[in-house]
Amino acid sequence: MEYQALYRAFRPQTFQDVVGQKHVTKTLRNAIIRDKESHAYLFNGPRGTGKTSIAKIFAKALNCRFGSEGEPCNECDICMSITDGSANDVIEIDAASNNGVDEIRNIREKVKYAPSEARYKVYIIDEVHMLTTGAFNALLKTLEEPPGHAIFILATTEPHKIPATIISRCQRFDFKAIEINEIIGRLKYVADSESLEYEDDAIEYIARTSEGGMRDALSIMDQVIAYSNDYITVDDAVMITGGIKSEELNDWLRLIEQKDSREAFITYHRFIDEGKDPTRLIHELVYYIRDIILMKHSGEADEDVAFYHTEDKVLYEMIDVLNDAMVMMRFSVNTSVHLEVVIVKLVQVLNRNDQAAGTQNVDLSHIEQKLKELERRLANQPQTNAAPVQEKKQMRNAPSKGFSLRQIEKVLDHANKEDLVKLKDDWPKVYQHVEEKGYHSLRSLIKDSEPVAASDTHVLLKFQNDLHSDLINKDEKKREELETLIPSIIEKEVKVVGVPDSSWLQVRHDYIQEKKANKEKKESSNEKKPSDVAKEIFGNDIVETRS
Incomplete structure (x- = not known):
């Protein structure tokens, strides 16, 4: 007999064998014992948690003639045919590849015929969320008025994609991720059944790596066995999964x-x-x-x-x-x-x-006393208007995050409209050139960038992501790669400076206001307005200057 993967060889065949879904198995067993089966069920949960396996066990338990306490016998002809997939009355459908209206119409035409051997016709539709809108509408009619001999079991990992009209006509069961201790117990059972030696740490590592999926855990274990020659070690498990010890x-x-x-x-x-x-x-x-x-x-x-x-x-x-x-x-x-x-x-x-x-360990009481004394003296002095230019300088000299105000001002001082227009027109070529060179990290870095100011020597790039702006300013290697590519497109050697989009409007406004304050000090007749300065730098876009 050819080798079977562990997740197939140890697929549960009774409700008792199922690991970690007691709230589902107990409810279904009680429904069979009390003869209160619903006409439609929705099984929802993460991958590898037993949705399809429980659906087949439920189909066997419904139709088994010799079952007891809601469990199938797994020995009669019907149970064996359902297990090997040859039963005519239990139809499994993969909605991922059979998701059209015609497939559902075919079900509607055949569902009205009575089962040939079993008590119920059971339709198991896996990945039901993949059905088209038309297919859901066709299925809805069948779920509204199903024949007494038909039961539908819909399985999905994404219930939010299923119409509410379908969900409301089903009994919904939410499968949960299996607890790590239950996965460990099952893996040890499988290893003992296969006469395999193992390290406890290796079994625990595989269980944790599976993230609550029993099928994933068995698949990883199968792969480790093939690699380690029937002895499961934690080193081999780490090697297979790409983790770290x-x-x-x-x-x-x-x-x-x-x-x-x-x-x-x-x-x-x-x-x-x-x-x-x-x-x-x-x-x-x-x-x-x-x-x-x-x-x-x-x-x-x-x-x-x-x-x-x-x-x-x-x-x-x-x-x-x-x-x-x-x-x-x-x-x-x-x-x-x-x-x-x-x-x-x-x-x-x-x-x-x-x-x-360190701050908590320093005695600041004497400093607090001096501050209180200064506040008292200031309160007794007449109020004076602070110089706006000094306030602006203090704000400009305040620490900023991810960019340098001094570098940005160096660009804006010599920026002009012509260079900016040319760079904006040719910027897609720069991005394309980066892709052709195979600079993948640089491509992801500048994909959300946009030139906002340019001169003969500098370029100011605005980034949607603050992190990308920080990287282009601090990572000298990435910045040099970009500065090397730009001349081949715009025929100018320039230095690149980054600014985050979240701060750009405020930086631009502060710069214009400072220029305005400096211009007001000069009493020349040919003095330019702040709006003219802004237009020279940023073009004819609407620029608002506030006093």
Whole structure:
């Protein structure tokens, strides 16, 4: 007999064999025992949690002549034919490939005929959310007035795509992700049944990697067995899944704890060179920091564990940083860049905590007394109008995030309309040239950029993503790559400066206001208006100047 994959060989054949869905199996068994079956069911839940398996078990239990307590016997002709898929009265349909109106009309025409051998005709429609609107409408009529001998079981991972009119005519069962301990127990049962040796840590790692899906867990285990020659080790499991061993992960986090960014970057790029997936790595980081928190509170952690002396609130903030990065990586072309930034952000979280702790240890009582004395003296003095130019300088000299006001002003001081118009017209060519050169990380970096000012020597780019603006200003390598490509398009060698879209309007307004204040000091007759200055820099677009 040819080899069967583990998830097929150990597919549950009775309700009792099903792992982790007791709320579903108990309800269905009781319905069979009390003869209160519904005409339509909706099974919803993550992949690999037993939806189709329970549907087939339910079909067997409904039609088995020798079943007891709501369980099929799995020995009679009907049970065996349903198990091997040859039963004429149990029809499985894959809606992903049979999603048209004609397929559903065919069901409507045949459903009215009585079953040939079994008690019920059972239609199992998998991935039902893939049906077209017309197919759903055709199915709705059958669900409204079904014949007494027909039962429909609809399975899906995306119930929000199913019309409410269909859902309201079904008994809905929400399948949950299977708990890790239940997956571990099932994997050990499978390994013992197959006479396989294993490490407990390897079974636990496979269960955690499956993320609540039993089918995924068995598939990973099958792959590890093939690789490790019937002995399941944690090293082989890590190798197959592209993860990292806990020891290596702990050493990596120790580098971050010590704020050794250089070595942390080197270690990270070694992981990437070994073929590790950045998305998988960031998941591993979240789980490991979670484990550190649990070990600290349970007393299992020791001095060798990373962040042993770090406060929980700091670890919570680090998890928030990782979760935000996971969301951004889901929609990013270059996921590796995000994880590089995460390393820097984690170090910054630690630095902020150290600074806050240092501030708490300093006695500031004498400074507070001096401030109160100054406030008292100022209250007794007459009010004077502060110079607007000085206020503007203070605001301009305030620390900014992700960009340099001095660099932006250097561009705006010499900016002109002609260079800006030419650069805007040719900017798609720059992006196309980056793609042709194969600079994938640079392509994802400038895909949301737009020139907003230009001169003979500088270009100011506006970025929709604040992170991209920060990277183009701080990453000298990426900036030089872009500066090398631009002359081949616009025939000018320029320096690139980035500004985030969220700050650009305020920066432009402040610059125009400052120019206006400086112009008002001059009493020449040929003085230009601030609006003329703005038009020279930004073109004839509407520019509002406020006093």
